[in-house]
Amino acid sequence: MIDSENIRVKRNLTALVEFSRIINSSLDLEFILNNVLLTCMGKFLATKGLIALNSGGKFILKSSKGISDDMLKKFPQLSAVNRLEDNIELENYMRENKLIAAEKISSSDECLGIVCLGEKLNKSEFTEDDSEFLRTILNISASAIQNSIVINELKVVNRILDSKVQRLNSLFELSKEFGLFSESTRIAKLLVYSVIGQFLVSKFAVITFNQSGITIMESKYSEDELISSLKDYDFAGLDYSIVKQDIEKNYPGLLQLSIELVVPMQLQGKTKGLILLGKRINKQDYSESDVEFIYSIGSLAIISLENMRLFKEALAKQKMEEELELARGIQKNLLPSRIPQFSNFDIAVSNVSSQQVGGDYYDLISLDENNFCVAIADVSGKGVPAALLMANLQAFLKTICKQGMHLEEATALINDLISENTSDGKFITFFWAVLNNYDRTLQYVNAGHNPPLLLRDGKIKKLEKGGIILGVMKTLSPYESEIVRLRKDDVIILFTDGITEAKNKADEEFSDEKLEEAVPGFTGNNAEQILKSIREEVQSFVNGAVQSDDMTLVVLKVK
Amino acid sequence: MAEFSTSVKDAGDVNIIYLKGYLDAHTAPTLENTFSNLIDRERYSIVVNFKDLAYISSAGLGVFMAFIEKVRENKGDIKLSAMSDKVFNIFDLLGFPLLYEIFKTEDEAITKFKEIKKLENQ
Known part of the structure; x- marks a missing residue:
């Protein structure tokens, strides 16, 4: 037992x-x-x-x-x-x-x-x-x-830790990558890859806001659908993330696309774009820390996108500056470097080109020992295109001056040439005159230019005879000219609309009236002083306002 | 700069992409191009061999997400194979085994494609 x-x-x-x-x-x-x-x-x-x-x-x-x-x-x-x-x-x-x-x-x-x-x-x-x-x-x-x-x-804790490390790695890696000067599309792509890899998402979109509305950087939704579901809400003002429950309640448009998360991309507290994500393939909801992570990545990306935009803007500005410099150079070279001297005429000129470089042009060309030609023109448009058309005009003018043609015929020919050589609605207002130093006569044609003023005894005669603006169509009806017999102390003032349309800070124009009011008081002086007085009159009117057009003045006084 | 490269082998109906080096945000576009080329050629049975891949980041994982739908819509698949423990761990952490078949060897993945093909033909 x-x-x-x-x-x-x-x-x-x-x-x-x-x-x-x-x-x-x-x-x-x-x-x-x-x-x-x-x-x-x-x-x-x-x-x-x-x-x-x-x-x-x-x-x-x-x-x-x-x-x-x-x-x-x-x-x-x-x-x-x-x-x-x-x-x-x-x-x-x-x-x-x-x-x-x-x-x-x-x-x-x-x-x-x-x-x-x-x-x-x-x-x-x-x-x-x-x-x-x-x-x-x-x-x-x-x-x-x-x-x-x-x-x-421990295993659970370790896994959570691994997850966090993995996310930190992602953030670190992206910040490195975004720091480089990458193309905007590449930044958006990296952003998307990181997010969809991290969260197992197959439907997504990244958009940015700008002055003209929405730019879709990346999208797996159709563009039309996305735009139409976004337009109902003011997402540019969104400064918090919208999660699934909120979308189900308040955003039927997004729900239709099965969007489950909208995270703003913010820069200095301003929403510059959105990350939109569809459902996760493992059917899990986005947790609070997920949203935080996506927000962090989004913030990194938007800094980079914004930098890229600013860089491009600066580049474009620089390019424009260079172009304007070029236009300014062309224009300067086209204007006469030396004013010819005549015994019976006192001549003064001034040309101030604006920031954008307008298309003002003037010229003084000696024809023979007694005759010379004075011309003033304003080419439509600004910058390089205007400067090139101006160069055309100058070339035609210089050639035609030597041909000994009548002024009316010559104008018609210039118009035909300009019309053939311009497109997209460009035109030139043009005035030119031949002055005879011997018998003090002036013959002119005005092709749509602001009529020059002829001042005699305090009275103003406008030199308006002529015809159609250059470059609009071929010459159909002939240009008219007028011959004026000049007297001692007559003053002729040629100008461009940059003078009469000079604006002050209240956006008011200097106007023809003000010019015509002012000039009779100046005629006692020589040409240089008359010109200076007109410029001072305009300067005191605009009072420091930045002008958008060139200002050109030619003053002739009969001796 | 960490290097990354891919190479592609045709094995009958199946294409194998070999990955080498570091697959991260910087190098992800290389793999993207590789996938795009295969898809342009309408090659939808794809095995990826990770044997020589030293590192993958979530941007690298994103590339797989970006193409899987298109591939599966065309009755193909992307099958993954021969991952090191370190690389597998990252796939596992983010839940990829739910979505992708991951095989120990390239051959097993190819065999799986062939079996499916056989079943379809029957």
Whole structure:
């Protein structure tokens, strides 16, 4: 009897040692629990059993055998603090399930969980000895279970940490990449790749706002659909992210495209663009930290996009400046460098070109020893195109002057030539006159230019005879000319509309009236002083306002 | 500057893309071009071999997202193979195993394509 008892104890001990070895050799919680449960069931011939572990003060079912799914679902909410004997819910559950034994798994300082076992196959009682042995098994199990729980928790923490590191890496990498001077499209593409890779998204769009509206940088939605679903809302003023729940409630347009997240891209608190994302393929919602991450990437990207835009703007401005400089150069070269001198005429000229370089032109060309030609013109448009047309005009003019043609015919020919050589509605207002130094006569043709003023005895005659503006159409009806016999002290003032349309800060024009009012008072002086007085009159009127057109003046005084 | 390169091999109906070096925001456009070229040629059965890939960033992962829909719409797939543990870990972290089949070797991935083909032909 004693021998058989010894053998039994010895066998139990051997089994316990083996059991301990196996469960302590693993850190896999599932394997350990499975082993504990199977060992208990085998030892006590139980047909069913379960293990629940303490998770934050509650027992959560972790492993079971022989228990119906239905009953698994009914496992009660149990507090891990109470004594098992006092727990009526557990008692009821055990009775319903024909579980006859329950025991806590305890480590040195806390309760790790419980084990419940079903009826024995042979229906015999669960004795005090059995309870004692069960406790022994569970005591052996406790450290292995605790170790594996800690390891599991560590794994979870590690994974979260890995995730964070991965995100930081992404941010770091992108900030590096965005720092380079990349093309805008490439910046948008990198932004998109990072976000869709990070969050498993296949539908997305990146847009930016600018003066003219919305620019779509990247989109997997059709352009029309995207624009039409955006236009209903003031997204340029959006300064927070819109998440799925909000979209479902308030943004039916976005919902239609299954957009689940809208994140503003902000620069200095101003929304410059949006990142729109569809659903994640793993069907998870975007968490708060996800949105934060996307916001961070978006902010990085928009700085880079904005820098790129400013850079391009500066480049364009510089290019325009260079072009204007070129136009200014052309214009300057076209104007006469030297004013010819005549015994009976006192001549003064001035040309101030504006910031944008208008198309003003004047010239003084000697024809023979008695005759010279004075011309003034204003080419439509500004910059290089105007300067080139002006160069054309000058070339025609210089050639035709040498031909000894009548002024009317010559004007008609210039008009035909200009008409042939211009397109897109460019034209030239043009006035020219031939003055005879010997008999002091003036013959002129005015092709649509602001009529020059002839002042005699305080009275003004406008030199208006002529015809159509140059360059609009070929000459159909001939130009008319007029011959004026000049007297001593007559003053002729030629000007461009930059003078009469000079504006002050209130946007008022200097006007023909003011010019005509002012000039009679100046005629007592020589040409240079008359010119200076007119310029001063205009300057005091505009009072420092920046002018957008060239200002040209030619003053002739008969000696 | 970290280097990255791709090469493509035709193996019957299947194309294999070999990745080498560092796939990050900077080098992602290279892989993008490789995929674009295959798709332009209507090659939709694609195996990617990661054997010589040292590093992948989320921008690199994004390239795979950018093409997968188009490929699957055309009854193809992008299957991934031969990743180092480090590279797999990043794919795993971001949940890619849910979406992509990842094989230990290139051959296993090719075999999978062939099996599907066989089933379709039956």
